[in-house]
Amino acid sequence: MTDHIVIVGGGTGGTVLANDLADRLGADIDAGDVQVTLVNDDPDHVYKPVWLYVPFDQREPADGRRRLDELVDDRIDLRIDRVTDIDTDAQRIRYRDAARSVEYDYLVLATGSTLAPEEIPGLPEGGHDYYSESGAERLREALLSFTEGHLVLSVVGTPHMCPAAPLEFVFMADDWLRERGLREAIDITYTYPIQRVHGNPHIAEWARPLMDERDIAVETFFNAESVDPDGQTMTSMEGTDIEYDLLVAIPPHRGVDLIAEAGLGDDGWVDVDKHTLEATAAENVYALGDTADTGVPNAGSVAHYQAGVVGQRLASHVRGRPPTAIYDGKTLCFIETGMDAASFVEFDYEKPPSPVPPSRTLHWSKLAYNESYWLTARGLL
C-alpha cells in the first residue's frame, strides 16, 4: 500500500514541506511506498515580502515569482489545479480540473490568506494596498506622484499577513519622503484596531516612541467601518472620521472557503492543536502557515518552521512511529525602520519579543534573506 500525502497550497509552507518530505522520505518515495502530491492553483510560487518594496519602486513583482516546477523536487507530484472540496470522513478531495476525486492518507492544508476588501464598503474603490501584486503596482503609481496631503495607513483587521509590515510601511514612507524633500508637505497617520499600535504589547511599546519621534500620527481603537471614496473619508466603528488624500489599507483577511465548508474552522482558518498542528475537527489532517489558527503571526518564517514540524510528524506516521516533533511558536521577523535600517525580533509561545536596536546591518540582512529565500523554498536553507 502506498501512503498518499496531499499538500494543498504551494506557497511558503507547502513548498518547504514538499521539499522537506522529498528529502526525508526520498527512499520511501523511490520505492513506491509513499506518494507526495503538491497542488497549487498557480504555476508560479509567489514570495509576498517583495511587495513591501514595490510601492517605493525598489522591487518588481516579478522578483517575487518563480515557477514551482523549478523549486520543487522531482520526486514530488506537482499538480497545477485548485482543490474545490474536502471530505474528511471519506479522506477524499476534489480538484477543479479532474472528473474523479482523489483519496489521501494525510492531508496538509497550506492555503494561506486571501484578501476581503469588499467587507468594508467603499474600501475597494477608495483604498490602496500592497498585500497583493496588483495592489502594490497600483500603489506605486499613486505614491510616486503623491507630493502633498494626508497619507493614511489603516490596519483594518487582524489577523493579517505579516503583522510587522504596516509598521514597516509607515517607517519606510516617512524616510523615503524625507529623502525626497516631501515630508513637510505630507502628513502620515497610522490607525490600528486596538488600544495600541501593534497586537503584541512588546512590539507596540517599542514602535510607539519611534512613531512619535518621526511625527507619524497615531489613531488607535480605529476599526474601519466604511470608506467614502468621493469624499475621501474613512469612518470607524468607534465613530471617528479621518480624511485622507492617499489611503493605504491592510484589508480584512480570510482563509479559503473550502476550509469552512469542510467544517475545519471559521473564516477559512483551520482549528489546530498549536503544538502538533493537527486539525482538531478531523483525523489525518494538518494545517500550517497562515491557514493554521495558532495565534502566532501570519509570517513566512512561521510557515517555514511549521513545515519542518509537519514534515517530521508525517515521516514518523509513515514509518509507524509515534510522532514527537512539536511547534513551539517560533517566529523570526526583520522589521524595516526606514529605507536603510531594520530591527529584528525572535519569539515563541513562551518567550516574548524584544526588538533589537535598528541598524544598517539588519536592513541588509533582510534584503539578503529576501534574495536567498529561493534556497529556503528549495529546502536548502
Add this chain to the structure above:
Amino acid sequence: MTDIDIEPTETVDARGAACPGPLMDLIGKIRGVESGAVVELLSDNEQSLTDVSEWTEESGNDLLEVVEADDHYAFYVEKA
C-alpha cells in the same frame, strides 16, 4: 456559572486565543450583527477584562455583563 437572563444573538468562542485575538473576534462579530443584537464572547485571557471594557466604552457599545466561569469569562456586549 451564574444564572443570567441574557439571550445572546451570537456567541464567539475565543477560548485559547492569545490577546488581542478575543477582542478582535468580538469586534469582527459586532461588525456583522444588527443594532440591538447581543454578542457573547468567551475568553480565558485575563487581558480581555480590560480590553473588552475599554473597547466597548470607546465604541459606544454596551457591556451588559461579565460572568466568571471556572476557566473562562463570558462577556455580553449589546451593539449600539
